[in-house]
Structure formats: structure tokens, C-alpha cells
Amino acid sequence: MRSVNPTAHPTAGPAASAPDWWRNAVIYQVYPRSFADADGDGTGDLAGVRDRLPYLAELGVDALWFTPWYRSPQADGGYDVADYRAIDPAFGTLADAEELISAAGELGIRTIVDVVPNHVSDQHAWFQEALAAAPGDPARDRFWFHDGRGLGGDEMPTRWTSSFAGDTWTRTTGPDGKPGQWYLHLFAPEQPDLNWNHPDVVAEHEAVLRFWYDRGVAGIRIDSAALIAKDPELPEVGEHHEPGRHPHLDRDELHDVYRGWRKVADSYEDPRILVGEVWLDDNERFVRYLRDDEMHMAFNFDFMSRPWDAEALAGSIRSTFAAHATVDAPPTWVLSNHDVTRPVTRYGREDSSFAFSAKRFGTPTDLGLGARRARAAALLTAALPGVLYIYQGDELGLPEVEDLPEGTRQDPMHFRSGGIDPGRDGCRVPLPWTATGPTCGFNATGTAPWLPQPEGWGAYAAASQQDDPDSFLALYRAAIRLRHTETALRGDAFAWTPAAPGTLAFRRGEDLVCVVNFGDAPADLPAHTAVLIASAPLEHGRLPQDAAVWLRT
Numbered sequence: 065m066r067s068v069n070p071t072a073h074p075t076a077g078p079a080a081s082a083p084d085w086w087r088n089a090v091i092y093q094v095y096p097r098s099f100a101d102a103d104g105d106g107t108g109d110l111a112g113v114r115d116r117l118p119y120l121a122e123l124g125v126d127a128l129w130f131t132p133w134y135r136s137p138q139a140d141g142g143y144d145v146a147d148y149r150a151i152d153p154a155f156g157t158l159a160d161a162e163e164l165i166s167a168a169g170e171l172g173i174r175t176i177v178d179v180v181p182n183h184v185s186d187q188h189a190w191f192q193e194a195l196a197a198a199p200g201d202p203a204r205d206r207f208w209f210h211d212g213r214g215l216g217g218d219e220m221p222t223r224w225t226s227s228f229a230g231d232t233w234t235r236t237t238g239p240d241g242k243p244g245q246w247y248l249h250l251f252a253p254e255q256p257d258l259n260w261n262h263p264d265v266v267a268e269h270e271a272v273l274r275f276w277y278d279r280g281v282a283g284i285r286i287d288s289a290a291l292i293a294k295d296p297e298l299p300e301v302g303e304h305h306e307p308g309r310h311p312h313l314d315r316d317e318l319h320d321v322y323r324g325w326r327k328v329a330d331s332y333e334d335p336r337i338l339v340g341e342v343w344l345d346d347n348e349r350f351v352r353y354l355r356d357d358e359m360h361m362a363f364n365f366d367f368m369s370r371p372w373d374a375e376a377l378a379g380s381i382r383s384t385f386a387a388h389a390t391v392d393a394p395p396t397w398v399l400s401n402h403d404v405t406r407p408v409t410r411y412g413r414e415d416s417s418f419a420f421s422a423k424r425f426g427t428p429t430d431l432g433l434g435a436r437r438a439r440a441a442a443l444l445t446a447a448l449p450g451v452l453y454i455y456q457g458d459e460l461g462l463p464e465v466e467d468l469p470e471g472t473r474q475d476p477m478h479f480r481s482g483g484i485d486p487g488r489d490g491c492r493v494p495l496p497w498t499a500t501g502p503t504c505g506f507n508a509t510g511t512a513p514w515l516p517q518p519e520g521w522g523a524y525a526a527a528s529q530q531d532d533p534d535s536f537l538a539l540y541r542a543a544i545r546l547r548h549t550e551t552a553l554r555g556d557a558f559a560w561t562p563a564a565p566g567t568l569a570f571r572r573g574e575d576l577v578c579v580v581n582f583g584d585a586p587a588d589l590p591a592h593t594a595v596l597i598a599s600a601p602l603e604h605g606r607l608p609q610d611a612a613v614w615l616r617t
Contacts, residue, residue, distance in 0.1 A: 086283070086337050086360060086451065087394045088554055089126040090544050091176065093455045095402045096133050096155050097141070097514060098494040104509030108494060110156040112507075114164045116497075117171055119526060123459060123537075124544035127174040129285055129339070131402055133161065137187050139254035140476055141402070141492070143178075143287060144185035148272045165280045174282035176339060181269055181321070182288045183255040191256050195236060199245050206262045208248035208294065209236075220246060222298050224312065227251050227288075228480045250291055250312065252476045260292050260321060269321075273328045273336075283337035284325075289353065289362070290342050293318035307349060314349055322358045329360075337361070347387035354393035361451055364396045368404065371417040372437050372610075374568050374582040381448065385558070388450075394556075395450035399441055400458055406491050409464035411437035420477075423485050431463055436610040439539055439599035440580055443612035446543040447570075447578035449556045454540070457495055460524045461536035464490040465515075472516055489515055496525035542597050546614065550596075552576040564588055567607070571617075580612040592617050 100112030110133065120128065132142035135150040142152065151161050165175045184191060190206050197203040199211070212235065213219040220233040227250055234253040236244040248257045258265050273284055293315035301311055308316035322338065329336040340362035344350045353359050364384055370376040384395045399407045405423070410416055412434025413427055438461060446452055468489055473479075475487030494513040497505030499522040506513050522528060529535035547553045552573025563569035566583025569590065576596070581587045586606035592615035595602065600611040607613055 083335065085126065085174070088449070088451065088547075090124065090452045090454065090547060091127045091129050092120060092123070092125040093129045093131070093401055093453060095131050095141075095456055095492055098492050099456055100495065100497065101503075101507035101511075101513070104507040104511050105154075106507070106511040107154045107514050108506070109154065110151070110160040110164050114160075114167055117168055117173070120168075120173060121171040123541055124548060125173060125454070127176055127282060128168060129176040129283075129453070130178065132178045132180065137185055137254065139185070140252055141474075141488075143180050144183070144187075144252070144255045145180055146185040146187045147189075148179070149275055162279055169280060175280065176283035176285050176337075177276055177281050178285050178287055179269065179272060180287040181258065181260070182291045183249065183251060183257045186254045186256055194247075204245075206259055206264055207256050208259055209245045210248075210298065212246050217243070217245075221248075222300055222311075224248075224250070224301055226480065228477050229482075229485070230480045248294070250288075252480065257294070258292070259294075260318065261296065266321065266324065270324060270328050273325060277328070277332060277336050281336070283339055283360075284329075285339040285341065286322075286325075286359070287341050289322070289340040289359075290314045290318070290344060292321065307346070314344055314346075319352065319358060322353065326357050326359070339363070347383060351387045351391050351393075354388070354391040356392055359393070361393055361396050363398060363401075363453070365398075367445075368398050368400065369418045371415065372411045372441070372582065373416075374566060374580070376417075377444070378568055395448070396453060397445040397448050397450060398453035398455075399438070399445060400455045400491065401453070402455065402492060403488050404455075404491065406455075406462055406464045407438040407441060407458060408434040408461055409466070410434065411441065420485075423487075425466075425484075425486050429463075433610065434463070435461055435536075436600065439536065440610055440612035442536075442540060443543055443597065443599050443614065444568075444578065444580050446547055447553065447572060447576075447612075447614060449553075449558050449572070452544075452547070455491075457491075457524075459537055459540040460495070460526060460529060462493075462495075462524050465493045465518050466490050467518065468493075469516060474515070493517055493521075496521045497527060498522060499525050499528045539597070539599060546596060550576060561590070575617050577615045577617050578612065579607055579615065581607045581609050583609055585609060589613065589615065590617065 097108045099108045100116050101108050102111035133151055133155045134145045135147040135152045136142045136144050151158050194204045194207055210221040211217050224232040226232045232250055233246040235246045238244040249255050295311045299311050337360040340353050340359040342353050342362040343365055353362050367380045370380050388395045409429050412429035412431050473489050475489045477485050478487030493515045494506045502510040504522040504525055529537035557573050559571045561569045561571050564587045567581045567587045569579045571577050586603050586608050594616040596614040598613040600608050
């Protein structure tokens with residue numbers, strides 16, 4: 065095992081080596097399958113990420129968050145984990161992961177990896193053991209195996225709805241070929257849910273955390289963090305449940321799990337962090353996960369889901385600050401991720417909000433309008449106090465690929481919706497690195513990527529934008545550089561300031577103001593001594609519509 069010192073960051077930003085580096089970090093999400101393909105087989109890999117570390121260092125990010133790189137049948141993009149201690153062969157080896165963690169650290173970039181506590185793959189050794197065992201065997205107790213209801217047990221134990229649409233129970237078949245018990249899966253059938261009442265499940269996950277922390281990983285991102293605990297009585301989901309008593313969402317007892325994980329994280333001389341994926345509408349319940357003995361931060365999905373509207377986004381910012389004021393945790397700001405329609409496409413729609421239930425084929429978008437708004441949104445989020453997350457390719461202004469050829473989609477959300485939901489493949493298309501070539505530089509062999517890149521993809525390539533001062537890439541690089549160098553942007557100070565109708569304005573520190581124009585005409589700006597950065601050129605000293613600017617006052 066390679067020995068890694070995650071505090072040794074010679075080229076990092078001003079606070080990168082501080083114990084609380086994460087409170088104001090810029091964290092870049094890597095979807096390894098689509099980032100860069102070093103071995104030329106059409107699938108991105110860890111060697112490809114390592115080759116592109118200079119690009120990420122120049123971008124200025126403080127940490128990389130990797131979606132699952134573990135051994136997996138890839139039934140759900142790696143979120144069906146078969147072995148947490150092995151890298152999937154498509155991505156490389158454990159030695160490759162250790163080399164990548166070390167090489168990134170030498171450039172001042174920390175590493176965060178995904179852990180998926182709600183479920184494992186149906187190919188996981190535990191589940192295979194459980195399938196081979198008879199009903200009532202202890203091997204089945206690590207999961208949710210139950211007899212069916214009704215005559216012959218032919219009815220599912222509950223009518224809970226899957227996060228991927230469809231049923232949440234699948235019936236097993238016994239050695240004699242007869243139907244057997246049912247098992248629970250809140251996602252796809254290939255992802256059986258774990259029983260967190262079982263001590264083996266608790267102990268194994270704490271051991272997995274130590275396995276990766278010992279290899280120099282600085283943090284763990286916790287997938288579907290609010291779903292892991294279930295009511296053993298298996299009641300149906302009703303219209304209303306007392307807080308903490310929903311049958312399978314945000315139950316009170318799951319906080320004991322994360323308190324145990326926090327003890328593991330805090331046991332290291334350089335404390336590791338925990339990042340939660342917590343989709344909850346109730347802010348009071350949300351911040352319970354951020355108490356000082358649980359997670360360090362959690363994703364702010366409310367902000368990401370709001371439409372491009374001054375009142376809506378200001379409301380989200382206010383409610384986010386109000387909630388976080390009750391705990392010692394920084395807010396997070398994110399515009400998209402590997403599950404969400406890319407901002408350039410989303411912000412060009414008549415309804416620019418995001419909801420999984422609203423995803424449909426054929427929704428019109430104005431990519432020019434969406435690009436202007438996405439550039440402004442990038443400056444808005446980068447100017448807010450807290451943690452900034454960037455999904456790979458957003459810094460290039462990539463749109464959602466909505467016209468993937470028939471037969472190429474792979475996302476279970478698409479198939480389990482009966483083909484109604486386009487799924488999430490459109491934001492996972494492999495990145496373009498060069499303007500030309502059969503894969504736009506995704507690999508050097510020309511082997512077709514696992515998802516096809518659309519015609520003209522090279523126009524968005526990093527190489528195409530490298531020397532263009534007006535490009536998306538230049539905007540992101542400049543904004544991140546200012547986050548690291550401007551004292552006002554490194555603290556927590558924030559105050560709304562008077563703004564023209566249709567605009568938002570707020571002050572950071574003593575001398576920096578961010579103004580965003582959501583209106584339908586150029587807006588006057590407050591008195592200032594310098595323009596630090598703007599998402600679009602000013603028009604005779606006024607801020608164009610759908611644009612943002614940082615001013616020195």
C-alpha cells in the first residue's frame with residue numbers, strides 16, 4: 065500500500081493544507097467512465113484521470129470526487145458495488161488508484177470517493193451467499209428477504225415505489241425452481257438493499273471507510289444517505305408520517321450509523337471528511353445530518369433544482385443560510401452532477417427548474433440563452449460562501465446530449481420508466497479534449513466511446529477553449545483563481561445589498577460585490593473601482609441581461 069500524506073500540497077490554494085480546508089473548497093466531480101480513456105478501449109479509466117491532472121491543477125480545484133470506481137457489473141453506472149476493496153478492471157487496479165491519489169496530492173488536489181450504504185450489487189459475495197441459502201438462514205439477515213403476501217406469497221411485501229420507477233421487490237427462485245421469498249431494492253433489482261440493523265453491515269462499512277482513508281483518501285461521499293434505515297414492520301407509505309418515522313426515508317435511527325462513521329473519520333491525525341447526498345425538502349431534518357458528530361457537509365439540491373429566477377434563487381440562498389446557521393457546517397453550491405440535466409440545456413428551457421419527475425423527451429431549449437445563464441450561474445455560485453462543486457464538463461459549457469442514437473442508452477431510469485424518462489446518459493457522454501479526431505481526444509486509438517459523442521462535440525473541447533479568453537473554461541479558471549486569492553471570498557461574510565429591479569446583489573467582505581441580472585434589459589451597477597470578472601461584456605458600463613459580475617467597491 066502506498067503511503068500518502070494528504071496534507072502535503074505544495075501547489076495548493078492558500079487554505080489547502082489547513083485542517084478545515086474543506087469549508088471553502090472547490091471540489092470537482094469525476095465520472096471516471098467518461099473522463100479520459102488512457103488504454104483506448106472506449107471506457108474512461110484512472111490512468112486517463114492521472115494523465116489529465118495538470119488540466120485539473122490549472123483549473124484550480126482543491127479536491128476530486130470520484131463516483132464509484134469499484135468492481136461492479138455496471139447495472140447502474142457503478143452504484144451497484146460488488147467489491148469495495150477492488151477497482152473495476154475497466155478503470156484499472158488498486159495500485160492505479162493509489163498512484164492517482166498520491167499524484168493528485170502532489171499537485172495539491174485531495175481525493176473523495178463514493179460509498180453506497182443503501183445497497184450492494186446482486187453479484188456481491190454476501191448477496192450470492194444469501195440467494196444460495198434457505199429462508200431463515202442467517203445469511204439472508206444482512207438484506208431484506210421476506211415472504212410474500214396473499215395466497216402462495218404471490219404479492220409483494222409492500223407497494224413501496226422505486227427511485228427508478230416500478231416495483232421495489234423481486235421474487236427469488238428456489239433450487240427446485242419454485243418461487244421463493246422476495247428481496248427489497250429501492251433502486252434496480254440488481255441493487256439489493258442492506259439491512260442496517262445487522263452488525264455485519266455496520267462493521268463492514270466502517271472497515272471500508274478505514275480501507276480508503278488509510279490509502280490517503282481525504283473524504284467519503286455518502287450516496288442516498290437518508291434511505292438506509294427501514295421500518296422492520298414494513299408499513300405502507302402514507303400521505304403523512306411523523307418526522308423520522310417514514311417507512312424508508314430519513315428515519316431517526318440512521319443517525320447512529322453516521323455518528324459511528326464520524327468517529328472513524330475523526331480518528332485520523334489529519335481528520336477525514338464525510339459528504340452526504342441528502343435529498344430532503346425539510347431543512348430542519350436536513351441539517352440534522354450536519355450536527356458536529358455526523359457529516360461535515362451535504363449537497364444543496366434545493367438550489368440546483370430552482371429555476372433561473374431572481375426570487376427563486378434568492379429564496380434558496382436565504383433558506384440555505386438560515387438552515388446552516390443552526391449547525392457548524394458550510395453550505396454547498398452545485399449546478400449539476402451525473403444525475404442532473406446540464407445547466408446549459410436546463411437554463412435554456414421555458415421551465416428551467418429541475419425535477420426527476422419532469423424529465424421528458426423533446427423538451428425545447430435555447431442553447432444560446434442557456435449558455436449565457438450558465439455562465440452567470442457559475443459566477444453566482446462561485447461568489448457564495450461555502451463549498452463549490454463542479455461536475456466534469458460544466459467548465460466547458462457542455463450541453464445535455466438529448467439525441468443519443470437508438471439503442472445506445474444504458475441508464476436503468478430510462479428502461480424502468482418504460483422509455484418515457486430519457487434517463488441520465490445525456491450528461492454522462494465522454495468529454496471532448498481535442499477539436500478533431502474520432503473521439504475528440506477521449507482516447508488515442510479512435511475506439512468508439514461507451515456512449516457516442518455527438519457531431520460537433522470537438523467545438524466544446526478543452527483544447528478549443530484553452531487560448532480563448534471568452535470561453536467557458538477561461539471563465540471558470542478565472543473565477544476559481546479569484547476564490548483562492550481574494551480575501552473576501554475565503555471567509556464567511558455575506559450581506560445582501562440594494563439592487564436594481566430584476567437583479568440580485570450581495571457583498572462579500574468589505575470590498576467585493578456580486579451582481580446578477582435576471583431581468584430583460586441591461587442593469588445599472590453600483591459604484592465600483594474595478595471589474596474583477598464578468599460572465600459577459602458590459603454594455604456601456606451596464607450589466608447585460610442573464611449576466612453576472614464581481615466588482616471591487
